Amino acid sequence: MRKKIVAGNWKMNKNLQDGIELAKQVNQQVLGNNVTVILCTPFIHLSEVSKVISKDSLFLGAENCASEASGAYTGEVSAEMIKSTGATHVIIGHSERRAYYNEDNKTLNKKVKLALENELTPIFCCGEVLAERESGKHISVVKQQIEEGIFDLSPEQFSKVVIAYEPVWAIGTGVVASPEQAQEMHKVIRHLITEKYGKDAAGNTSILYGGSCKPSNAKELFDKPDVDGGLIGGASLNADDFMGIVNAF
Numbered sequence: 682m683r684k685k686i687v688a689g690n691w692k693m694n695k696n697l698q699d700g701i702e703l704a705k706q707v708n709q710q711v712l713g714n715n716v717t718v719i720l721c722t723p724f725i726h727l728s729e730v731s732k733v734i735s736k737d738s739l740f741l742g743a744e745n746c747a748s749e750a751s752g753a754y755t756g757e758v759s760a761e762m763i764k765s766t767g768a769t770h771v772i773i774g775h776s777e778r779r780a781y782y783n784e785d786n787k788t789l790n791k792k793v794k795l796a797l798e799n800e801l802t803p804i805f806c807c808g809e810v811l812a813e814r815e816s817g818k819h820i821s822v823v824k825q826q827i828e829e830g831i832f833d834l835s836p837e838q839f840s841k842v843v844i845a846y847e848p849v850w851a852i853g854t855g856v857v858a859s860p861e862q863a864q865e866m867h868k869v870i871r872h873l874i875t876e877k878y879g880k881d882a883a884g885n886t887s888i889l890y891g892g893s894c895k896p897s898n899a900k901e902l903f904d905k906p907d908v909d910g911g912l913i914g915g916a917s918l919n920a921d922d923f924m925g926i927v928n929a930f
């Protein structure tokens with residue numbers, strides 16, 4: 682059966698000391714929880730946060746990785762480097778990477794493969810902007826992102842991928858998707874997986890919702906049958922808020 686997952690995305694917040702403190706607080710509260718909880722931190726935090734978390738109950742992820750394996754790419758951080766910090770996950774294709782750094786599906790596909798080659802679990806993000814939803818294109822947009830981003834993986838590779846549906850209009854805006862809107866898209870995504878990789882693969886793939894998820898709205902989202910957890914931005918910056926979402930399961 683697929684995993685329930687709550688992953689925090691700290692984005693470009695918290696200096697190193699504050700990040701370590703937050704990780705310690707989450708670590709204290711997370712022990713014994715049956716949800717897979719992941720902290721995705723800025724690159725420079727990874728190796729230090731790795732030292733203060735109990736890795737059987739709290740996992741560590743990066744927010745991005747390079748699209749090349751190694752070499753003359755000044756300022757980039759490779760999947761192999763991320764793995765060497767103790768991280769196990771990496772967010773790929775967050776809408777902020779797509780929008781501000783022009784990351785297209787082809788580039789993201791390379792990143793996913795590098796993550797998998799380095800035994801990192803990719804958390805592959807997809808989602809439409811408001812104009813696409815309003816013009817009724819949201820499903821075709823997400824379909825294309827998924828088909829071009831991850832549907833050339835082998836079944837074995839695909840079985841290691843986590844998907845996060847994050848409508849861009851809900852990210853950091855306080856406007857959360859309704860549980861029905863989330864469920865509709867998650868069901869579509871699971872159907873696409875069924876068509877491509879079969880029913881078992883679809884049933885085993887965790888599909889997370891992201892976008893203004895808070896302790897007060899998490900339960901109604903997570904209650905939906907195809908919503909397997911959340912990717913959490915703003916609310917992951919406070920241990921109590923973040924754990925409030927984890928405990929919504």
Ligand code: PEP
Nearest residue numbers: 852853891892893914915
């Ligand atoms: C995100 O950045 O992935 C996100 C979901 O942000 P927020 O929870 O702040 O909307």
